[in-house]
Every structure is written in C-alpha cells, then in structure tokens.
Amino acid sequence: MSKQYFTHQPHSMDERFERALFLGLLDRGRRLQWTVRDGEVELRGHVRSYYEKQLAQESLAGVPGVERVRNQLVVER
Numbered sequence: 001m002s003k004q005y006f007t008h009q010p011h012s013m014d015e016r017f018e019r020a021l022f023l024g025l026l027d028r029g030r031r032l033q034w035t036v037r038d039g040e041v042e043l044r045g046h047v048r049s050y051y052e053k054q055l056a057q058e059s060l061a062g063v064p065g066v067e068r069v070r071n072q073l074v075v076e077r
Helices: 013-024 050-061
Strands: 032-037 040-047 068-071
Touching: 040 050, 050 068
Parallel strands: 040 068
Antiparallel strands: 032 040
C-alpha cells in the first residue's frame, strides 16, 4: 500500500490573524480590525485592559509574514 500525502491550501493573512486572535481575544467577544501592507499590520478596536492590548499585539507578531505590528487598540475603562 502506498502512502498518500495531502497538501492544504495556504491560509490567507486574515485567516491567520483570526486564528491567532481567536485564541487570545475574539473568544471574549472582542471585535478587532486590521489592515496589512508590506508585512506591517495595523491593529484597531477596543479591549478591556492593557494586558489584552499586549496579548493581541504578541498574537499577531507571531504570525508568519508579519514584520511589524502597529497597535492602535484603545483600552476601555
């Protein structure tokens, strides 16, 4: 019996970001937006704490293809 190998289509940057953010923030009901240009991601939206702001930034920084994150998130009081 021969081995069969399957390849997956590469995920888009949006899919990668959604996955990274879902693990940290989106599962808490956060609505975040982002734009990507030449490896730079600008992150916008509202979070509840500085911890969530940092978590979002670090989550996206770990995505392949991201060179820089501009964190424009606003902490709600």
